[in-house]
Amino acid sequence: MDGYDNWTLISENVSSSSTQPNPNSTHNNNSVAAALMPFNVFTLVVYISVFIVGLLGNTLVIYVVIRYTKMKTVTNLYILNLALADELYILGIPFLGTNSVLSYWPYGDLFCKVYMTADAMSQFSSTFCLTVMSIDRYLAVVHPIRSVKWRKPQVAKIFNGVVWVVSFLIVLPVTIYSHVQEEVNACNITWPEPHKFCSIVFILYTSILGFFGPLVVICLCYLLIVIKVRSAGVRAGRTKRRKSERKVTRMVVIIVLVFVLCWLPFFTTNIVNLVHIIPKNNTNVTVYFFLVILTYVNSCANPILYAFLSDNFRQSFQKVLCVHKPNGVGTASQMGGRNTAYKENHIPVLPTRNPTQNGKMQSIQVLCKQY
Known part of the structure; x- marks a missing residue:
């Protein structure tokens, strides 16, 4: 997400160590670069730490789901897809860090398109995975009998594939318009005329489809789950199966909440920036840097959450x-x-x-x- 939303939000106004410079303002570029200098070492340390934790954690999740038969449940297959998206996002950190340290993009135009596309796809895929997981929880709790035919591993694999296809189609504008801007040697998006209008449309487009829209669906699912559980709790009692479903639902809810907490400040800042231009200064640069890092922390946090919230994941991790x-x-x-x-x-x-x-x-x- 950092790759594509950095350019939309802050390519015009606020910048961070991962944000590409604004080709229309040499003075502002120099000011931002100067503001970022004290954070270079700190930024590097944070990026390396997040990269190692996120890469190892998500690789472990992917391995145990693929390796052990008992882990191939419907929910775990969606978690596998989420781990793949998190892994893809984390893999962008070395390129982002290199760009921050060198203050230019050294990898060429083709890889610029690949990086920007993969970064954008990973964010959309994460959001859509959480949405599908929430819908799956709704079906499991509210319609446990009628949803049996939809809640199968084979169906989950199909939905996982659909998530990536839809994500790629949504980020096609990123693929088309991303390239290395020769004026500043930065990997960024160059919108066609009118530039400002296209940038605003893209911010709204990505924010609605990539966060706020899915968040509405997720909240609706859990609202219906709460209503169902409260209405059925007294009559049904706590069977072993109901307890298991509740534990899985609790895990998914916490994963979604952490995702929202990590991404909501970033998207909110994007939207606010459309209404009120955020000035470039040391404070705003620092704040935005932490907003970006927070999105990476989410990808690191998920494996830790699985370990604490799922007995099967914890036991599988211990075995590995x-x-x-x-x-x-x-x-x-x-x-x-x-x-x-x-x-x-x-x-x-x-x-x-x-x-x-x-x-x-x-x-x-x-x-x-x-x-």
Whole structure:
């Protein structure tokens, strides 16, 4: 998101270390560059930290969902798609950091288009993934029987593909008009005439389709879920399945809330900037830098949220990272499974690193990590 909204919001007014200079104002470019100089080292440290945490965390999420059969639930497949979008967004940090340090774009025109397109697509895909996950939660809670045919892994994979196709179509203007501006050697969007009108339209276009519109759908889904849960709570009681659905719904809600908290300031600033021109000064540059960093923090936070909110993700992460359980700790199902195997086969059964029973992964002695 940083890649394309930086240019819309701040290419005209406010700038950050990741924001491209305004080719229409050499004086302003120099002022912004001077303002950013004290933050170069700090910016680099922050970018590197966010890049490492985000890359490792989302790679871990992608791996455990693909690796373990028990993780291939409908919700987890949507989470996989969200992790892919977060990973793509995080992968833009090295190029963004290089541009910040050098104060120019060194990678050429073709890669400028690739970078801008991938950056924009990753943001739209993240938003659409969260929207689809919220709709899935609505179907699971409000229409658990009728939605069975739609809540299947095969269908989830199709919707994941649709998310990327729609995201690409929406960001086509970015692909078409992005290039290296020769005047300032910056990777940016150059709109056709009238420049200002196109820039305003694009800000509204991306803000509505990429954030505020999906946010309305998400809020509506959870409003209907709350109404359903409150009306059915007294009658139905708390079955094991209902408890499981509530835990999954809670996880998705928290993920959505963190996303909103990380992105709302950025989009709000974009919209405010259309009404009131934000002046370029040291304070605004610093504030905008933190708004941009906050969007990257969201991509880092998701794997951590999965680890705290999902037992399956936590156990899978522990297994991958080879985190040992405390001595003497075991589960009843694990012991029962081994005793049964001994009685039926009359042979010693040695502990294995990957025991399974009835197609489900059991708790094991060597576990690993998160999302």
